Amino acid sequence: MFGPRIDGHNGIVLVPSTLEHFKLYMSWMLQPETDRFWGPRFGEVTEEKQAERFKKTGEDETQIQWTIAYHDEPVGFTGIFDIDWVRRDGESGIFIGRHDLFGRGIASEAIRLRTDFAWRELRMHRVHNWIAHANRGSRRANEKAGYTQMGLFRRSFFRSGEWYDEWLGEAYPQTFPDQH
């Protein structure tokens, strides 16, 4: 399913994704500038497949997805996936597709909004994620929202001549910084 509109600071808003957004995701995810810590930069990326994914995402009750808008422009997506409603646990993720906007705090604010929603509206118990250890910006953004390290997965993937480790994080309502 898609999450509701959530207004944040500095022109950053989480909005329910549309089919047009899903079509944008295709081009974002196939660029070397955005894919250093992502992958695999190939797949069934036809418009028909994106329409199918859009429908499937909208119907799937084990995930909540938003498009991230920055000054009314879609720039990425985020969500909580594989939600187990008994354990009240899910895996979070974020992707900023506009690499020309890296470093403006968009991910930090989107993660703060998403995590706050998980505690206040979904009554979740835990969210967790995997982040490339060297992706310091993403790691810091998650840590600011209360994620702490639960492990390190060494030599997860090999790229441009070196091994990349992955950082495993988890967050709970009590680890969310008081924003009020």
Place this chain on the structure above:
Amino acid sequence: MALGGTIRGKKTTLRLPIEADLETYNRWMADMRVRRAHRVWHEPAMPATWKERFKEIAKVKESILWSIDTDGKLVGFALGRLWTIGNAFDVIHFLIDPAEWRKGYGFDAALALHRYLFDYLDLRLATAELRADNAAALKIVAKLGYIEFAHGHEVHYRDGAYVDEIKLRMDKETWQERWSTEREYPPLAADATR
């Protein structure tokens, strides 16, 4: 691709699952001893639903399901997922019938499965996730050579309380150090390629 073929251990055999196994799978998923130890693969359901699930898993390219037998009797199943890239395998479900616990079937089948992963598929690593209080499973993976790489807090819920989760990995180097004598096939004859 998605249904596994025969892998022989000393006491057990991982083999192609068949529809006739599904009734037993259903019974296991309804067994509270299984549910305490493991995450369920699917909730108990009507036979027709299990047949649908079976058809679905057979279509998923990256997942592999095996039934586990001993002397022709179904005693468990294993389900894992090959990474799309990166030459690795996640062991997602590995279940032995509670009536057959403490007979060494779990370790025997796990060793055979890992021989297949490292000695046959030539993968570089395998991963597993276990509930922190599943002492029997933790003992099996420690004996195989798995090491912990993450500890999730309050991950699984049952019996009115949360339990932690241990994430573990086993690398090919460990397999080679500990189990180099475990081979599916004997060395090729010196003149085999002449």
